[in-house]
Amino acid sequence: MFLFLFRILKLSFQDIFRNIWLSIVTVTILILALFSINSLITVQVISQNAIEAVKEKIDINLYLTNTASEEQILSLKSQLEELEQVKNVNYISKQEALLSFREKNEKNPEIIQALRELGKNPLSPTLVIMPSSSEQAPELINILRGYQSNIIESRDFTDNSIILEKINNITDKVNQVGMVIIIVFVVTSLIVVYNSIRVAIYTHRREINIMRLVGASGSFIYMPFIVSAIIYSIFSMGVIVAAFYPFLSLLQPYLEVFFVGYNIDIIGYFFSNFWQIFGLELLLVILVNVLASLVAVRRYAKI
Amino acid sequence: MIKIFDISKYYNPKFPVLDNVSLHIRPGEFVSIVGQSGTGKTTLVKILTGEERVDSGKVIVGEWDITKLSRNQIPYLRRQIGVIFQDFKLLPKKTLSENIAFALQVCSQSPAKIKKIVPSVLSIVGLEDKGHRYPNEVSGGEQQRAAIARSLVHQPKILLADEPTGNLDSINANEIIELLQKINNFGTTVVLVTHNREIVNRLRKRVITMDEGRIISDQEQGKYIIR
Numbered sequence: 001m002f003l004f005l006f007r008i009l010k011l012s013f014q015d016i017f018r019n020i021w022l023s024i025v026t027v028t029i030l031i032l033a034l035f036s037i038n039s040l041i042t043v044q045v046i047s048q049n050a051i052e053a054v055k056e057k058i059d060i061n062l063y064l065t066n067t068a069s070e071e072q073i074l075s076l077k078s079q080l081e082e083l084e085q086v087k088n089v090n091y092i093s094k095q096e097a098l099l100s101f102r103e104k105n106e107k108n109p110e111i112i113q114a115l116r117e118l119g120k121n122p123l124s125p126t127l128v129i130m131p132s133s134s135e136q137a138p139e140l141i142n143i144l145r146g147y148q149s150n151i152i153e154s155r156d157f158t159d160n161s162i163i164l165e166k167i168n169n170i171t172d173k174v175n176q177v178g179m180v181i182i183i184v185f186v187v188t189s190l191i192v193v194y195n196s197i198r199v200a201i202y203t204h205r206r207e208i209n210i211m212r213l214v215g216a217s218g219s220f221i222y223m224p225f226i227v228s229a230i231i232y233s234i235f236s237m238g239v240i241v242a243a244f245y246p247f248l249s250l251l252q253p254y255l256e257v258f259f260v261g262y263n264i265d266i267i268g269y270f271f272s273n274f275w276q277i278f279g280l281e282l283l284l285v286i287l288v289n290v291l292a293s294l295v296a297v298r299r300y301a302k303i
Numbered sequence: 304m305i306k307i308f309d310i311s312k313y314y315n316p317k318f319p320v321l322d323n324v325s326l327h328i329r330p331g332e333f334v335s336i337v338g339q340s341g342t343g344k345t346t347l348v349k350i351l352t353g354e355e356r357v358d359s360g361k362v363i364v365g366e367w368d369i370t371k372l373s374r375n376q377i378p379y380l381r382r383q384i385g386v387i388f389q390d391f392k393l394l395p396k397k398t399l400s401e402n403i404a405f406a407l408q409v410c411s412q413s414p415a416k417i418k419k420i421v422p423s424v425l426s427i428v429g430l431e432d433k434g435h436r437y438p439n440e441v442s443g444g445e446q447q448r449a450a451i452a453r454s455l456v457h458q459p460k461i462l463l464a465d466e467p468t469g470n471l472d473s474i475n476a477n478e479i480i481e482l483l484q485k486i487n488n489f490g491t492t493v494v495l496v497t498h499n500r501e502i503v504n505r506l507r508k509r510v511i512t513m514d515e516g517r518i519i520s521d522q523e524q525g526k527y528i529i530r
Contacts, residue, residue, distance in 0.1 A: 004411050207405075210392055212354075215381035215457065216409035218374060 004220070011224035012231060015200040023232070026196040030236035030289075031243075033185035034281060038244055040178035041277060045269050046255065047171035053262045054163050060129040060137075060144060061156040066094070068151035073125055076149055080129060085140035090128040097123040124153055186288065193232065193289045197225050197296035208301050222297040229293035233286045241278055245270070304330040304461060304492045305351065310360030312346055312516075320346045322516040323360075328494065330460070333487045335495045335503045337527050338513035344496045347513075348465045351494075352386055353377040365460060382410060385454030385462040385491075389469035391446045393438040399449040400425065400434035406453045424452040428482060444475030451482060461492045468499055476502065500527040 016023045064073060073091060080089045092100070098121045105111045115122075129144070131137040141157045201208065211221050248267045255264050270277060305328040312321040321343045328334050336344050349355040350362060353369055362369045367380055393402050400421050407417045425431045428448040430441075438446050447467055454462060464483060468476035480495075480502055487493045497503060503510055503526065510525030511518055520528050 003413065007408055007411075206392070206394060210394065210405070211409045213352075213381065213386055213392065214406035214409060214453065215378040217378045217411075220409050220411070 008220070008223045008227055012227040015204065015224055015228045016231060018203055019196070019199055022196050022199055026192050026232050027236050027239070029185070029189050029192045030232060030285065031239050033182070033189045034236055034240040034285065035244070036178070036181045036185050037281060038240065038277070040175070040182060042248070042251070042266060043171070043174050043178065045266055046264070047167060047174070049255075049259060049262065049264045050167050051171075053259055053264075054167060060131070060141060062127040062129065062144070062152050063124045063154045063156065064127065064151050065153045066124055068125060072151050073127070076151060077127055080127065083140070083143065085132055085136040085143065087130040087132045090130070092126045092128060094121050094123055094125050097121075097126060189285075190288060190292045193229055193292040194296045196232070197229060197293040198300055200225060200228060201296065201300045222294075222301055225293050225297050225301070226290055229289035230286055233282065233289045237278065237282045237285060240281075304328050304332070304365065305494070306361075306363040308361040308363075310350065310357040310362060312343070312350065312355065313358050319516050321350075321357075324513075324516070324518055325360075326511060326518060326521065328492060330492055331487070331490050333484065333493045333495070333506070333508040334511060335497060335506060335508060335525075336511045336513060337496075337498060337500075337503055339498060342513040343516040344513055345465055348386070348463050348494075348496055351461075351463060352384055353380050378410075382457040383459055383461065385451075385457070385459035387447065387450045387454050387462070387464045387467050389466040391438070391443075391450045391470075393446055393449060393453075395438050398435050398437055399430060399441065399445075399452075402438070402449060403434075403453045403456060406456050410457070420456055424455045425449075427455060427486075428452040442475065443471050444478055447471065447475070447479050448482065451479070451486070455486070459491065461494065462486060463494050463496070465496045466498075467495070468497065468502065473501075480506065503527040 062076075064076075070093075077089045077091050080086055101123060102112065102115070129140070131140045144155060144157070208221055245267065248270060252265075252267055255266060305326075307324060307326050309323050309325050310321055311319050311323055313319050324343070324347070336347065338344055346355060350357055351364060351369070353372060357370055360370070364380065365383055367376075367383075369380060372380060393399070394405065397405060403421050403424060404417050407420060412420075421434070422431060425434050428451050430445060430448050430452065433441055433445060438449070441449070447470075451462075451467075462483070467479055467483070471479065476499065483493050483495060484506075495506075507524045509523050510520070510527065512520040512525075512528045
């Protein structure tokens, strides 16, 4: 068995090196196909992060009157928390609001000076309401618009649904285009692998003929070509794994700048899902290539 | 050894390549199958090696009914039958020894066995000192000898020689025929397909003459019949 495998491997490597340029083209096409698939996964991860980031930004602020007592505010807070559309309600007192305002504007001496000249805290206590989900945000906004309470001074509804819709639309478009690119590359890979095996069979026609003549088993004749297809797949996958992480490292700083304040770790995502992504891709690419080479062998290497 | 019952083979439905051919070759016989080009001799060889299937009839080689053989069984049939051709079918980038060893390697023989068999078959064909040479470094006759040596690696009971002297001058051709006779003397059934009249007439062995896919003559110690 070991001898059989050793001889099959030897013949496979002979196939690959005798048609080295064709092998390079085959591997290049496979790499491009795999790169397009992984790029699409990256886009998916980024858009998912973007959606989450925007969803987190949906907050509804109720500015309360300066005269509202702590008791009234906490009572309103617990009434709002009982609404099923509400995830949580955060109470920011006047003092907390002032502290936060000062922190945000510490590099702006004019504003700090104006605040000092005012002599009193001009900010109102605020209730920051987080919806249970982004889908429930419009409903919650409607409820709060009609919500009657004499301590509510003003209401601020930051509606991010349009941004979410835009992100979803862009993601869908990217996915559609990506799928077309993947299909094109997968079909091209199939054709290229099929033709590579065909040419390898043609180059080995004398050997195949002699193998048949002297009674080599069918598996001994066609296995080298199948193994060649597997070697192409493993090599392409190896190149993609080796090249994709540096690519992600280049991308990561840009993403960190773009999603400032959010924890987006694309390299971490690919590391933690290594086998689910690259393992599955390897299995798929082997399956597709073996199928293509089996068809070529059955058609051209008549056993 | 070889029993053929009413076989027919068509590539074109109107013109049979073999038309109700029947013959019986006994173990250890030396049989020449003669006839002009296109009379079905090579098709007959291809049928005997399982390369072609008959459209009707039955072929028994040894204990195998080869008309019922599955694709997986054909390699085992081929290991029972040695075949040589006019164009030798040697791999140019391998030495004569490597060409012979290749036939054993592809049939999963161990390196120890290969090391033992290759020199012995080379010695049978008289090439014991030329195994290290490449096909283009030896004569046509020697290439055919190497091909014969390769066909002997599985110790076949039958040796099919399809025009083995077609590419050789008369001296080399005679040497090859002598070698085939020597192999026949060891007990191997030899089927020689040829249209070399001189060789057939000198052999004085059984001659089967074919014409238009039919056997028109089958004579013990026969001669080449010109139609």
